[in-house]
Amino acid sequence: MNGEPKSGYSARIEEAAEWYIRLRTPEADNVLWASFVLWLEADPANRSAYEAVEDADMEVGRLTSAGSIGAREGTNLAHFPRPAPARRRAMVWSPWAVMAAATIVLFVTMRGQMPTTTEYETRFGETKSIALSDGSAIELNSNTAMRIGQGTLSRTVFFDRGEAFFRIRTDSRNPFTIHVGDQVVRDIGTRFDVLRVGRATTVSVVEGRVGVLQAGASSRATILSEGDQLFHVDGSKKAAVARIDPDEVLSWRQGYLIYRNVPLSQVVGDLNRYFATQIVLAGPAVADQKFSGVLKFDDEDAVLRRICAFLPVTVERADPARITLRMAAQSH
Numbered sequence: 185m186n187g188e189p190k191s192g193y194s195a196r197i198e199e200a201a202e203w204y205i206r207l208r209t210p211e212a213d214n215v216l217w218a219s220f221v222l223w224l225e226a227d228p229a230n231r232s233a234y235e236a237v238e239d240a241d242m243e244v245g246r247l248t249s250a251g252s253i254g255a256r257e258g259t260n261l262a263h264f265p266r267p268a269p270a271r272r273r274a275m276v277w278s279p280w281a282v283m284a285a286a287t288i289v290l291f292v293t294m295r296g297q298m299p300t301t302t303e304y305e306t307r308f309g310e311t312k313s314i315a316l317s318d319g320s321a322i323e324l325n326s327n328t329a330m331r332i333g334q335g336t337l338s339r340t341v342f343f344d345r346g347e348a349f350f351r352i353r354t355d356s357r358n359p360f361t362i363h364v365g366d367q368v369v370r371d372i373g374t375r376f377d378v379l380r381v382g383r384a385t386t387v388s389v390v391e392g393r394v395g396v397l398q399a400g401a402s403s404r405a406t407i408l409s410e411g412d413q414l415f416h417v418d419g420s421k422k423a424a425v426a427r428i429d430p431d432e433v434l435s436w437r438q439g440y441l442i443y444r445n446v447p448l449s450q451v452v453g454d455l456n457r458y459f460a461t462q463i464v465l466a467g468p469a470v471a472d473q474k475f476s477g478v479l480k481f482d483d484e485d486a487v488l489r490r491i492c493a494f495l496p497v498t499v500e501r502a503d504p505a506r507i508t509l510r511m512a513a514q515s516h
Contacts, residue, residue, distance in 0.1 A: 196229060196230065196233040197233050197236065197237065199223070199230070199233070199335070200230065200236070201237050203220055203223065203224075204234065204237045204238070206300065207220060216337075218368075219333075219337060219361065222359065222361075226357040226358055227357065300333065300334060300335075300337065301332060301333050301334065302331065302332050302334060303330075303331050304324060304328075304329070304330055304331070304332065305328065306324045306325070306326055306327060306328045306346070307326075307327065308326055308327050308458060308459055309458055309459070309460075311323065311324060311325060311326065312324040314332070316332070316338065316339075318338060318353050319353035320350070320351060320352045320353045320360065321351045322341075322348050322349070322351075323437065324346065324347075324348050325346055325347035325348060325349075326347075326457055326458045327345070327346050327457045327458070328345065328346025329346060330342060330343045330346075331344070339355070339358055339359070339360045339361065340360075340361045340362075340363070341360075341362045341363070342363050343362050343363065343364035343378055343380055344380070345380050346457065347377065347378065347379040347380070347436065347457070348377070348378055349375070349376075349377050349390075349434060349437065350371070350375065350376055350377070350378065352372075352374055352375070353373055354372060354373025355373065356372045356373075359371060359372050360372070360373075362378060363399065364378060364380050364385050365384075365416070366398060366399050366418045366419065367385050367387075367396055367397070367398065367399060367423075368396070368397050369387055369394060369395070369396050370394070370395045370396075370397070370405065371392070371393075371394045371395070373392065374389065374390075374391050374393060374394060375390040375391040375392065376388060376389045376390055376392075376394050376408075377433055377434060381453060381457070383417055383418040383419070384415065384416070384417050384418075385415070385417075385418075386413060386414065386415050386416075387408060387413065387414045388412075388413040388414075388428055388430065388433045389408045389409060389410055389411065389412050389413070389430075390410065390430040390433075390434065391410055391430075392409075392410065393407055393408065393409050393410075394407070394408045395407055395408075396408065396414050396416075396423070406423060406425065408425070410430070411427055411428060411430060412425055412426075412427065412428075413425065413426050413427070413433070439480060440478055440479060440480040440481065441454055441478070441479045441481065443476055443478075443479070444476050445475075445476050446475060446476075447471060447473070447474060447475075448465065448470060448471055448472070448473040448474075448475050448491075448495065448497070449465060449472070451475050451491070452464075452465060452471075452509070455479075455481065455484075455487060458481045459481075459484040459487075461484060461506060461507055462505075462506050462507070463488075463506070463507045463509060464506055464508050464509070465508075465509050466500075466508050466509065466510040469511050470509055470510060470511050473495045473497065475491065475495060477490070477494055479491070484507075488507065488509075496512040497510060497511060497512055498510050498511075498513075
């Protein structure tokens, strides 16, 4: 079809069949449909392969009198435009059509054994590097969890918590997509950092341009350039964008954190992603203390000693499961 070699068409048919099956399961949501539309519109041959799979499914269903293969219930299409329906035409059982029908049956049979994502996670104090099949790479920071899509979703990440640095191989026809909180980060090839703590998301661009938009919204994306940082809390109507030093944002890759006049509450929030024994602050007075300096997160006790050397706070260990920072008693 379209002069494409058999091997290339076979691979494309497999992609189309995978999409066809996934879009007809209860797990199909607006996020999956958005990714599908990007794939469909990336190349006219993708639409042709998808139409062949549709036709093959229809004909197999007619011949078996059992309806189309795949569960059509449960697909959530609300608020998301479906692609234009394929032009219906008489089914011609060419070798390509036979391949499409056989591929559908194969994917239905294997579906229970095919995970749609692969999970990656790091423990406290652990980092991990991931090499993706497309040539991109991800570095996971401490206490981070994410899921990476497989097959047609190989350039899709579902970011659950923590921090990661992304080096994305350029592919303008297939943007790299990260779903984090209620935000969607889209990139065609650049370097950037994503931080997810609680309901807050921070995106820092080291090189190139990155688009960030509200998931499921029709508003235009916020475009970030090198040195831009976006901060957004789930449910907020607007995101804050500021200028940052990319080297400082990425200092965690060298084992230390840099601060310039920030509340101690922010410092402690960061440290609690690196150490299993959590640090709590005894009231707003200690939380609002401003801290500037460099902290090497090699050892929790050493980090706390450095903080106490700069600020009038003391360490309390009454509970073995946590560490409390209090304001130091004033001497008279």
